[in-house]
Amino acid sequence: MSLDQYLLGVDVGGTKITIGLYNAKCELQKSNRIDSGNRSATDIETDVRNTISELAKIQSLIVSVGISSAGPIDLQRIEISPVNIPAFRKFPLGEIILGELAKFGSHPQIAIQGDIIGMARAEVFLDPTLSETTAFLVNAGTGIGGALIDKGKVLTGDTGNSGYFGHASVAFAGPICNCGAFGCVEYYAGGAAMLLRGKENGIVTPLSDFATLNSLAESGNIAAIATISSGATAIAQATVNVMLINDFTKVIVTGGVVLSSDIFYEKMVSEIASRIQPHAFLLDFQIRKALLDSSSAELGAALLAREVLLTS
Numbered sequence: 001m002s003l004d005q006y007l008l009g010v011d012v013g014g015t016k017i018t019i020g021l022y023n024a025k026c027e028l029q030k031s032n033r034i035d036s037g038n039r040s041a042t043d044i045e046t047d048v049r050n051t052i053s054e055l056a057k058i059q060s061l062i063v064s065v066g067i068s069s070a071g072p073i074d075l076q077r078i079e080i081s082p083v084n085i086p087a088f089r090k091f092p093l094g095e096i097i098l099g100e101l102a103k104f105g106s107h108p109q110i111a112i113q114g115d116i117i118g119m120a121r122a123e124v125f126l127d128p129t130l131s132e133t134t135a136f137l138v139n140a141g142t143g144i145g146g147a148l149i150d151k152g153k154v155l156t157g158d159t160g161n162s163g164y165f166g167h168a169s170v171a172f173a174g175p176i177c178n179c180g181a182f183g184c185v186e187y188y189a190g191g192a193a194m195l196l197r198g199k200e201n202g203i204v205t206p207l208s209d210f211a212t213l214n215s216l217a218e219s220g221n222i223a224a225i226a227t228i229s230s231g232a233t234a235i236a237q238a239t240v241n242v243m244l245i246n247d248f249t250k251v252i253v254t255g256g257v258v259l260s261s262d263i264f265y266e267k268m269v270s271e272i273a274s275r276i277q278p279h280a281f282l283l284d285f286q287i288r289k290a291l292l293d294s295s296s297a298e299l300g301a302a303l304l305a306r307e308v309l310l311t312s
């Protein structure tokens with residue numbers, strides 16, 4: 001890759017889409033943000049087209065595009081259907097981006113990955129020790145996700161949805177989640193879901209976001225503490241299940257919920273420590289916070305774009 005060539009990294013999260021222009025070393029040149037919460041697909045598409053056009057005017061030699069998106073995703077069609085953005089079902093994001101770049105004479109390669117896979121790719125880029133070990137990256141934000149790192153390689157699975165961890169069940173007879181499955185970890189531990197669980201637990205203060213719930217818990221509100229503790233326990237159990245299945249002893253956590261709430265993080269760590277006790281081979285487990293926050297999915301998208309280019 002030559003130094004006059006550029007990459008785009010696109011991150012589709014639960015409430016926002018960010019599109020970044022990166023140079024050949026995967027250094028960010030400019031990043032634009034589009035709000036995606038409670039907006040129509042048409043409005044979001046218009047903003048995506050305008051943003052792509054704005055970045056292409058800065059650097060028209062865009063040779064590869066990477067997308068990190070909340071799942072499920074379609075690797076071949078570059079379509080996205082994120083559970084938390086109901087407006088997007090089989091949304092042809094790849095086609096839209098390529099169509100817009102073609103107007104500037106760019107015909108780049110394009111590839112898509114799960115957003116947590118993108119975060120894991122960024123973590124491996126920033127922490128070279130991950131090229132020699134295995135680790136499970138857990139994202140606890142609006143939604144829940146995970147990614148499996150094996151000696152620097154981030155596993156993608158047969159359909160690109162490896163680590164689709166938020167919708168793994170932790171209660172086989174539990175309540176039905178947004179995705180249609182029973183007792184998903186995200187039903188208990190997702191940042192958005194915990195607001196609903198808080199109301200069910202009797203919290204009368206209006207809960208506009210997770211920060212409000214966390215402040216209530218920090219001020220000693222019993223129902224708020226119980227809600228966050230229950231979410232942290234659910235994700236701890238799901239994490240132990242993944243560690244057990246894969247014989248993984250290293251866990252890295254990221255995401256708005258776990259990074260902003262000591263109550264959530266400390267409960268998650270203590271529950272993993274306690275629930276791992278029956279499994280002696282995992283007792284020396286290590287857990288740490290990620291080096292970047294969830295914005296790393298955009299960097300991970302640029303890294304995917306570069307990898308696709310270098311291996312094609």
Ligand SMILES: [Zn+2]
Nearest residue numbers: 167177179184
């Ligand atoms: Zn679910």
